[in-house]
Amino acid sequence: MGKLANSFHKIAALNQAMEYFQDGMTIMFGGFGGVGSPPALIGAILEKDLKELTLIGNDTGFPEIGIGKIVSRGMARKVIVSHIGSNPVAGKLMNEGLLEVEFSPQGTLAERIRAGGMGIGAILVDIGLDNEMVIQGKQQFILNGRDYLVEPALTAEVSIVYARKADPYGNLIYDKSARNTNPLVAMAGNYTIAEVEEIVPLGALNPEEIVTPGVFVDMVIPTCGVNWKWAWE
């Protein structure tokens, strides 16, 4: 970091970030199949050996990639995701009754997270109306003669995201498809921690290119870099 001014007191170290994590909490995570998930924060959650977590994000990664590492070690009580297919351990835990899985269609899930971040209570979607498992327990709503499902918005106590660059205000830009759910998740956390590859001075990011305004980001920590081996490697 060097002499980078911490004008907004948002730049912090990993151990300071970990003060925000405890057993039984709800954590929302950015990433899609592990791509764009924050490795240092996931590593520190593993080390802290948290229990009974509720995790919200696109998927359960792979057993040793991304959030999958936390799920595979049985640290989650519940996940709200669109699929678990790439993490057989999640499937096994689910079948053994050790993990509750709430499946949400992927686009519905992304939009529920976005709605949470936007301060909206729920969204109306016409996806999944043909599916008994999707409609189960959900309110249906007729608007202008068309059927919709009421899908509640999602927020979390803490959101963890991964970005390419941040400035001291927490303005974020992402790296190619590692953006994925990160901008949505960043908005939906009551407290949002961004793990980033590079912290640049205020004014170094062009206001036109900023994807997540720093208003949504409470803490910025430097990353250790991806510390897992990708499925394709």
Add this chain to the structure above:
Amino acid sequence: MARRAALEISPGMVVNLGIGIPSLVPNFLPPDMHVMFHAENGITGMGATPHAGEEDEALCNAGGFPVTVVPGASYCDSATAFGMIRRGRVDLSILGSLQVSGKGDLANWIIPGKKVPGMGGAMELASKAKKLIVLMSHTDKAGNPKIVDECTLPLTSGRCVDLVITDLAVFKVSNQKLILIEHRNTSSVEEVAAKTGCTFEVQDNVKKVAY
């Protein structure tokens, strides 16, 4: 199957491909055809698989595998990627399936008690892409038909399939009716009928094709 599916793609289309056989479809397109391949994680304009050693871990398709991008490509967040799907901006989706009914219902996300991968983005793609093509083997490993009268597996989406391409035949679904339009030259209408779990119409001048 992938070669046959490639014939359904025309220049300028926005196309989303599922994992497995559908992901092979671009290999059969003319190299100068401008098509925008869309991925749910937030890419419009995916290109070929990178050469070994040139993979970028921040540039992957919805299955988590490295891709490249073509000139004119863009990145977006996943909510926006699904907005493109729900608003009908995706012209064509090509998916694999477990079962398809003669009326065009699709069941491809769960085998209760056995395989529970989750639906991922299949529900949005199936119900909102302008055209949906299913690529799948004609029968399962035990030889049971995968094209059936009524899906016994939970539906991904009802009345959504437009074209079914199997290793034996090509059917279109029109007004909830299944119509055989082509079969492989190594097969016959009789063989297709024997291996299909519902009745279907046979189009006049049904084509025999090699694909």
